[in-house]
Amino acid sequence: MSRHPRAHAGGATTSTSRQRRPVDNTGVIPQLAKAAREVEAAAQRGRVSPSNRIKFQVIALLMREERQKAKEEPSLTESERAEALKRLDGLASILAKTAARDTSLIALLQPEAPVSEQARALRKQMLFAGGVDVVVDEAPSGPVRLEVVPPEIAERQVVPVSVTARVRSNPFHAPRLDLATPSNGHYSALSNWELLGPILRAFETGAGGGSASMELPQAPRFDRLSPTGRELMPHQVRLLESVRQGHRSYLLADEPGLGKTAQSVLAASIADAYPLLCVVPNVVKTNWAREVERWTPRRRATVISGDGRDIDAFADVFVVNYEILDRHLGWLQKIGFKGMVVDEAHFIKNLASQRSRLVMQLANHIRGRVPGEDPLLMALTGTPLINDVDDFKAIWQFLGWLDGDRPAPALMERLEENGLVPSDAGFLAAARRSVIDMGIVRRRKIDVAADLPSKRVVDMPVELDGDVGRSVRAAERALVARLLERYERMIKAAGLEPGTIDDERVRMIARQEVEESKAASSGESIFTMLRKIGGAKAELAAEYAGQLARSAGKVVFFAKHIEVMDRAEQTFAANDIRTVSIRGDQSATARQAAIDAFQKDPEVQVIVCSLLAAGVGINLQASSDVVLAELSWTAAEQTQAIDRVHRIGQEEPVTAWRIVASQTIDARIAELIDAKQGLAARALDGSDEATGSSDSIQVDALASLLLDALRGGR
Known part of the structure; x- marks a missing residue:
């Protein structure tokens, strides 16, 4: 029947x-x-x-x-x-x-x-x-295989000798199934709703307003967490108090310079989340080991480099950079980590990249190894959004708040408690607050460090004269002509009237040009044009930085390309200005020596820094002036660079001087960088500031050039 x-x-x-x-x-x-x-x-x-x-x-x-x-x-x-x-x-x-x-x-x-x-x-x-x-319900497909290495990286795996010794001496990682809480299978009014889209929209629109930061307990009267001779700021203690009370997953999105590394190191100590895995950019590995020693002196950190031959497998904290995860994935899954920190977590925003997949696999492994016990998971980034609110997805998935494109059980439970569905008027604001309460912590310097000086960005326009300037302008005209030709062909093929301006088709042309430029090994493109502009500005930027050094003191000089750094250093040397530099090809020892010399040696007036190599994780508070000789491709990259100086410990107002080539695409990019700041302000700080386009700055810049040409602006 x-x-x-x-x-x-x-x-x-x-x-x-x-x-x-x-x-x-x-x-x-x-x-x-x-x-x-x-x-x-x-x-x-x-x-x-x-x-x-x-x-x-x-x-x-x-x-x-x-x-x-x-x-x-x-x-x-x-x-x-x-x-x-x-x-x-x-x-x-x-x-x-x-x-x-x-x-x-x-x-x-x-x-x-x-x-x-x-x-x-x-x-x-x-x-x-x-x-x-x-209908018989499909049973789960069996236990999850936790220690799988993807076939494409299996041949690259290394296993340091000391790791074998640790694994053999610690056979203690068996799952405690008695702690697992089975699903009660109850009916949910949200079960058949598509939820991720509305949740992301809630952040995109800043629904409900206010800062995207969970309620944190008040700081205890006495700081009992800092080691002798060190002191935490109240905002740091409040997060650590929430860890003490049992919270275990955080998107720590404090603005750069507010001590996220110290907070995560001490959070691991409070949660006893050892062994702890820290996945960080290559340039800050040494700094992470120093911070572990500084804030938790009784804990040992080991830095994984190359094949890991020299690591201490019995350490408490393992620090590895993104680039070599594919070589160490196998043995990292055998250590039995109880916590994981991902620094500069916006690096994993592309879920299709190998970097992101490996981070997710490690996080899933840590969560699945001990069912019922909450590991400490922390994603650190002062700039979680680069172009789009979709950038949140990878971070939320790492933290276990999402299961693919659906809220994970813990987040679903919070959403259910609201008693609302996406068609209800208050759903967006309530959903945003539910996600925030999962563990988003966002503090701005202006809010938590009243004695920290303000910062400002000042544009310094320069004119590109001579053959280089003429070459740049000719290249820009040729680029615009190529874009116009493509657009006119597209309009004709679509049967539209000549002179029709279609914004979406303009952006399609811009996106196509960017993708082709990335793949091209030669020829004029937006990338080669900006590189040429950077070279043309190098001497002018260095001369301005030299004037600042003589009148105001130490200066931090940022550039993107090696040739710009080289030319700037030549200009400084010619003007008897002593410099040190931070580059991507330096050893950790050489990099730290350069930082120490700039911070402590009064004779060193300028530090010449690569935006990529020195944009994160270092402190350069000896200066209060930053010169940006070349512009970034993201607002986040510019912010990170400036905040090497604008940090706790800074005693003077900070000024960032952007050297902008007037009447070129350089000036457009400067405007677009400022416009992109609106996305983070709306999503994270509840601001009503306009967000602008979600496309990359490259696409926006090309679209702007083409629109101006179509409207007769050129």
């Missing part, structure tokens, strides 16, 4: 009974065909939503089941069997074409792709609609 489908919405049964229907009109296959056409249409319109991604995966799952049934069902005639297989082949063709439009869907076609609770629920619904009266 068959039962009503709703009777099985929350539980499993012990048998399966699928009633056969005429293949041509009823059954599961027509349901799959309808769903496949819906997903195909969504892919044709553009980006596939999370709900359609789930539908795509369920179609693939049921197609495999129906194919197996068609091959093995003895009651089917040969003609019925052939017809069913033919229709399934047609469905497979639709899925293949859809995946070709959105290649991220390909992974969902794999039989081993993880199946979410939402996918299982949709599978049931589609089977019921196809006439299947009783």
Whole structure:
């Protein structure tokens, strides 16, 4: 006797009974065909939503089941069997074409792709609609393999000798299954809603206003956490007090210079999250080891470099840079980490990159190794947003707040407590607050360090004269002409009137130009143009920095390209100004020596820094003036550079002097960098400041050039 489908919405049964229907009109296959056409249409319109991604995966799952049934069902005639297989082949063709439009869907076609609770629920619904009266819930596919190394990096794995000794001496990492809390399987009003899109929109619009920072407990009257001779600031103690009270996951988005490293080092001590894994940019590995020694002197840190031969596998804190994770993934999964910190967490924003995948695998391993126990997970970045609120997704996934494109159980529970669904008026503000309360901590210097001087950015326009200036302007004209030609061809092909200005087509041309420029090894492009402008500005910027050094004291000089740094150092030497430098090819020892000389030696007047090598993790408070000889490609990169100086310990107002080549694309980029600041202000600080475009600055700059040309501005 068959039962009503709703009777099985929350539980499993012990048998399966699928009633056969005429293949041509009823059954599961027509349901799959309808769903496949819906997903195909969504892919044709553009980006596939999370709900359609789930539908795509369920179609693939049921197609495999129906194919197996068609091959093995003895009651089917040969003609019925052939017809069913033919229709399934047609469905497979639709899925293949859809995946070709959105290649991220390909992974969902794999039989081993993880199946979410939402996918299982949709599978049931589609089977019921196809006439299947009783459905067995698919059991989870077995225990998660925690120590898997992806095949593409398996050959690169190294295992330091001391690691083998530690693993053998510590067979203590067995999962404590008694602590695992099973899901209660209760019905949720949010189960069938697409939630990630509205949640991201809540941050994009700053719904509810106010700073994106969770409520933290008040600082205790006495600081009992700092080692002798050191003192924490109240805002640091408040976060650490929340760790003491049991909170274990944080997006620590304090503005640069507010001591995020010290907070995370001490958080690990309070949570007893040892051994602790710290994944950091290469240039700050040594600084991290110093901070561990400074704030937790009884704990040992080891820095992983190269093949890791010299590491101390019995250390408490393991510091590794992103670039070599692929060589050390295997043994890192055997140490039994109880905590993980990711510094400059915006580095993992691209979930498709190997860097991000390896970080996620390590985080999932740490969470899965000891079910029921909360490891300490901290993502540190003063600039979590680069271009788009989608940048949040990778960080939230690392912290365990998201499960793919769905809220993880802990976040879902907070959303349910609000009693609202996305169609309700107050949902966005409530959802933003729910995510914030998961552990977003954002403090600005102006809010927590009243005695910290303000900072300002001042543009210093310069004219590019001579052959170099003429060359730059000629290259810019040639670039605009190429963009115009492409745009006019596109307008003609679309059958639009000449002179039509279509903003979306303008951006399509700009994006195409940027991608081609990245792939090109030669020729004029936006990248070569900015490099040429940087070279033309180098001497002028160095001369200005020299004047500052003589009149105001020490100066930090930032550039992007080696040739600009070289030319600047030549100019300083010619003017008898003593310098040191920080470059990407330096050893950690040489880098630290340069920093110490600049900070302590009164004869050293200027430190010449690479934006990439010195933009994060170092303190240069001996200066209060920064010269930006070349502009960044992101507002975040500029902020990071300035905040090497504008940090706790600074005693004077900080001024950043941007050297801008007037009447060139350089000036546009300076404006765009400022405009991009609005996104972070709205999402993190509840500001009503305009956000501007979510495209990269390169795309925005080219689109601006093309629009000006179309409007007759050139």
